[in-house]
Amino acid sequence: MRREEWTSFERAVVLEIDTDTGAVETRLEYTSPPSNRPDKDPSVLFKSASWDGDRLALSTQTEVLVVDPATWSIERVISHPCFNDVHHVRRIGGRLHVVSTGLDAVFVLDEDDAVCETHSASGVPIWERYDRSVDYRKVHTTKPHPSHPNYVFEAAGTRWITRFEQGDALPIDVERPPIAVAGDGIHDGELVDGSIWFTVVSGHVVQADAASGETVSRWDLIQFQGVDGPLGWCRGIRVEPDRTLVGFSRLRPTKFKQNLSWLRGALNRPEPEPSRVASYDLQTGRELERFVVEDHGLSCVFSILPAAQNP
Numbered sequence: 001m002r003r004e005e006w007t008s009f010e011r012a013v014v015l016e017i018d019t020d021t022g023a024v025e026t027r028l029e030y031t032s033p034p035s036n037r038p039d040k041d042p043s044v045l046f047k048s049a050s051w052d053g054d055r056l057a058l059s060t061q062t063e064v065l066v067v068d069p070a071t072w073s074i075e076r077v078i079s080h081p082c083f084n085d086v087h088h089v090r091r092i093g094g095r096l097h098v099v100s101t102g103l104d105a106v107f108v109l110d111e112d113d114a115v116c117e118t119h120s121a122s123g124v125p126i127w128e129r130y131d132r133s134v135d136y137r138k139v140h141t142t143k144p145h146p147s148h149p150n151y152v153f154e155a156a157g158t159r160w161i162t163r164f165e166q167g168d169a170l171p172i173d174v175e176r177p178p179i180a181v182a183g184d185g186i187h188d189g190e191l192v193d194g195s196i197w198f199t200v201v202s203g204h205v206v207q208a209d210a211a212s213g214e215t216v217s218r219w220d221l222i223q224f225q226g227v228d229g230p231l232g233w234c235r236g237i238r239v240e241p242d243r244t245l246v247g248f249s250r251l252r253p254t255k256f257k258q259n260l261s262w263l264r265g266a267l268n269r270p271e272p273e274p275s276r277v278a279s280y281d282l283q284t285g286r287e288l289e290r291f292v293v294e295d296h297g298l299s300c301v302f303s304i305l306p307a308a309q310n311p
Contacts, residue, residue: 007140008252009045012060013298014072016307017277017291019245024296028072036062036079038140048088048099048151048187048236049303056305057096059086062137064098064109069308078113082126084136087150087302092159097152099161102142103130106152106161106172119172121149121161150235153189155196155210162189162198169196169213179213181206187235187302197239199246203231205282217282221246224285232273238304243279243288247301250275250294275299 014028032044042061049058055075058065063086064078084102091097095116096109105126108117120126124146136142149170151162158176160169164185168178184202191197191210198206207217222231236247251272275298278290293301 007041007043009043009300011297012044012046012058013296014046014056014058015293015296015298017293019279019289019291022289022291024291024293026296027069028067029297030060030065030074032060032063036060036077036137038138041140043140045300045302047086047302049305050088050090051305052091052096057089057091059089059098061085064089064096076113078109079137080107080115081135081137082107082115084139084142088152090152092152092154097159099149099152100136101145101148101150102136102139104145104147104149106149119161121147121163121170148185150187151189153191153196155189155191160189162186164201167200169198177213179208181208181215188237190237190239192239197237197244199235199237201234203234205237205244205246205280219280219282219285221280224280224287232275233300236277236301236304238306242281244282245277245279245304247304248273248276248278249300275301277301277304 012030016025016027044060047059049056056067056069058067062079062083066075068075082103083100086098087101088099089096098107100107103126104122106119107115110116118126148164149161150164153160158171158173160171162169167182167186168180169189170178181198182200184200186198186200188199189196194210196208196210203221205219206215208215232248232251234248238245274292274294276290276292279288281288
């Protein structure tokens with residue numbers, strides 16, 4: 001029997017990759033406690049993370065974990081009933097911002113980890129669409145989502161939400177147009193030297209100017225590979241001076257694949273490419289290296305972070 005994506009993952013895993021030697025080490029494995037997950041067939045995985053000073057802020061489906069990477073000890077677990085399909089956590093302006101994709105929202109936490117701000121990604125007030133009395137940690141899925149936000153970042157003095165369905169980044173502090181990124185679903189939103197970098201799940205990387213929101217460059221990674229069809233579910237990016245690392249997750253059947261035209265025919269292939277991190281020279285259009293992570297228990301890639309806050 002085919003398992004749906006929201007019941008498919010047994011544990012959350014953090015891997016450390018030595019990109020010089022290719023060595024891969026498992027640094028953390030985690031399973032959410034029963035109080036913070038559905039009672040039957042829960043799905044547990046880490047989604048997008050960030051550095052929070054010298055700590056790592058990790059997101060599971062229903063939680064935020066604060067981790068000391070020196071010892072890989074979990075210092076605290078934050079969870080609220082409004083956390084469903086959490087896709088990202090990042091500290092902005094001294095406060096943790098949690099993207100609760102299942103509620104099409106970003107929740108901002110105060111110094112006591114209580115919710116102090118809410119921001120809808122869909123234009124509809126959160127509690128008009130969803131029931132405030134429900135513990136959404138116990139709900140497997142609220143799909144389909146009008147916006148499906150998946151990343152939060154700060155650029156040009158403004159906080160932004162990356163929206164999968166609209167293919168854009170929506171400002172939540174000011175009245176200004178969204179940053180249009182792509183026609184297909186997008187992820188990420190990493191600010192590097194005045195540019196915002198996005199991944200498009202169909203296998204593209206987009207660089208936008210942070211001040212104007214205009215697209216600076218766009219790269220089709222499928223053309224780099226010289227293949228016919230998608231490379232995998234593309235999300236997770238790390239921009240370095242001499243290379244750009246991009247994450248790919250193996251394509252698997254999903255109930256909503258009919259809404260993703262770029263996947264047409266891909267799932268009928270005998271062997272989709274494995275989950276991996278690949279590095280590219282974007283200027284010359286070459287894949288430099290690839291690090292397969294499936295063999296180490298990581299089947300779905302969301303984040304690629306440096307091994308330290310200031311490497």
